Amino acid sequence: MARSTHSxxxxxxxxxxxxxxxxxxxxxxxxxQLAELxxxxxxxxxxxxxxxxxxxxxxxxxxxxxxLVRDALSLALGPSADAAPDTGSFRGDLLALARTxxxxxxxxxxxxxxxxxxxxxxxxxxxxxALAAQAKASAHAPVVVLMRAVQRGEIxxxxxxxxxxxxxxxxxLHKVFVEHAPVSxxxxxxxxxxxxxxxxxxx
Amino acid sequence: MARSTHSxxxxxxxxxxxxxxxxxxxxxxxxxQLAELxxxxxxxxxxxxxxxxxxxxxxxxxxxxxxLVRDALSLALGPSADAAPDTGSFRGDLLALARTxxxxxxxxxxxxxxxxxxxxxxxxxxxxxALAAQAKASAHAPVVVLMRAVQRGEIxxxxxxxxxxxxxxxxxLHKVFVEHAPVSxxxxxxxxxxxxxxxxxxx
Numbered sequence: 001m002a003r004s005t006h007s008x009x010x011x012x013x014x015x016x017x018x019x020x021x022x023x024x025x026x027x028x029x030x031x032x033q034l035a036e037l038x039x040x041x042x043x044x045x046x047x048x049x050x051x052x053x054x055x056x057x058x059x060x061x062x063x064x065x066x067x068l069v070r071d072a073l074s075l076a077l078g079p080s081a082d083a084a085p086d087t088g089s090f091r092g093d094l095l096a097l098a099r100t101x102x103x104x105x106x107x108x109x110x111x112x113x114x115x116x117x118x119x120x121x122x123x124x125x126x127x128x129x130a131l132a133a134q135a136k137a138s139a140h141a142p143v144v145v146l147m148r149a150v151q152r153g154e155i156x157x158x159x160x161x162x163x164x165x166x167x168x169x170x171x172x173l174h175k176v177f178v179e180h181a182p183v184s185x186x187x188x189x190x191x192x193x194x195x196x197x198x199x200x201x202x203x
Numbered sequence: 204m205a206r207s208t209h210s211x212x213x214x215x216x217x218x219x220x221x222x223x224x225x226x227x228x229x230x231x232x233x234x235x236q237l238a239e240l241x242x243x244x245x246x247x248x249x250x251x252x253x254x255x256x257x258x259x260x261x262x263x264x265x266x267x268x269x270x271l272v273r274d275a276l277s278l279a280l281g282p283s284a285d286a287a288p289d290t291g292s293f294r295g296d297l298l299a300l301a302r303t304x305x306x307x308x309x310x311x312x313x314x315x316x317x318x319x320x321x322x323x324x325x326x327x328x329x330x331x332x333a334l335a336a337q338a339k340a341s342a343h344a345p346v347v348v349l350m351r352a353v354q355r356g357e358i359x360x361x362x363x364x365x366x367x368x369x370x371x372x373x374x375x376l377h378k379v380f381v382e383h384a385p386v387s388x389x390x391x392x393x394x395x396x397x398x399x400x401x402x403x404x405x406x
Contacts, residue, residue: 020328035242036319038241038243040241040243040244041243087351091403104240114380117380117381117383131383133298138338144359151213153404154403154404155404156400156401156402156403156404157404159393159396159397160393163374163393163394163397163402164397164402166331166374166377166378166382167370167373167374167377167394167397167398167402168240168374169373169377170370170372170373170374170375170377170381171369171370171374172367172373173373173376173377173380173381174369174372174373174376175319175369175373175378176369177317178317178320178372178373178376179369180320180334190362190363190366191366191370193369194362194366194370194398195370195397195398195401195402196401196402196403197359197403198397198398198399198400198401199359199361199362199366199367199370199398199399199401200293200294200358200359200360200399200400201356201357201358201359201360
């Protein structure tokens with residue numbers, strides 16, 4: 001057991017690397033297809049064809065479409081979700097969060113999540129999955145940013161801190177999914193400023 | 204031609220009324236099915252069964268699914284979209300618009316529109332239809348409200364008036380379609396106040 005030769009180790013490593021490359025390719029194609037077609041029209045044979053792999057290899061690793069989609073979403077939302085920006089000001093931190101949210105919403109995974117989120121009646125288990133993925137994506141960093149702002153006294157009394165984030169996220173959501181317009185840096189700054197400073201001249 | 208008898212007129216009216224009732228029933232069921240299943244899984248035979256009408260009667264009036272869906276969306280977005288609230292204050296008008304938007308987003312037609320909006324790659328012609336329907340729903344009243352606020356000097360210099368509406372609409376969008384939470388009057392007031400007065404304590 002402990003006495004594997006050098007070449008056995010190398011072979012094992014190569015197999016593992018091939019396995020990883022295979023999984024990455026399949027999961028990336030899955031994500032793109034999910035964003036393009038939605039869960040219902042996503043087909044494992046089509047994913048296999050686009051990823052240029054054998055469909056039985058996919059079924060061996062992911063017995064159902066839901067298994068495949070779960071892993072694709074986990075992979076896409078995996079890293080980088082946890083870094084809380086720390087620019088020194090609430091405005092700077094909100095802008096950083098807004099950039100991250102805009103990038104996510106404009107990516108295939110963001111679109112895939114929105115499609116799944118909207119089809120909950122048809123797929124309750126996938127809906128739960130998408131909500132969990134969204135919660136994961138929006139959990140740590142925004143909470144850290146809000147807590148810092150509360151501690152610095154940067155949030156107006158009577159304002160629900162969560163509402164600040166949802167207002168900002170919603171504004172970007174509207175731009176991407178309702179207006180279907182590109183998100184510019186100027187737009188993000190204007191949105192942050194409206195949320196922070198308000199739109200009323202009566203102050 | 205001008206000499207139709209009383210009974211002919213009555214029959215014609217009855218036929219027309221039956222035709223209207225038939226169309227209303229079919230279009231209402233279409234809307235519910237669209238919200239529940241999306242365009243792809245919507246089926247005319249299923250609509251016929253739920254509306255308890257003959258499917259050939261549906262095909263006679265709406266040769267394709269897209270024809271049926273177009274009329275269902277037009278009917279749902281038809282009236283009431285044009286009444287601009289006039290409460291005397293920008294805040295009151297925004298709150299009234301927010302209530303209308305929240306009601307629309309929580310209705311079957313709102314959900315149907317969002318589903319179609321998200322699936323544009325699969326159905327460009329339906330996507331255009333949904334965007335036109337949304338534009339119609341959000342065209343007149345908000346513009347009147349914004350113009351009045353601009354004339355009264357109620358909007359802070361440098362703020363894009365349209366952004367005020369999109370921020371508010373987006374916040375409700377997030378509540379309904381991402382958080383899947385009910386929209387309360389308190390939430391709408393808080394959202395309007397954040398958009399108008401801002402969240403920052405630095406003022």
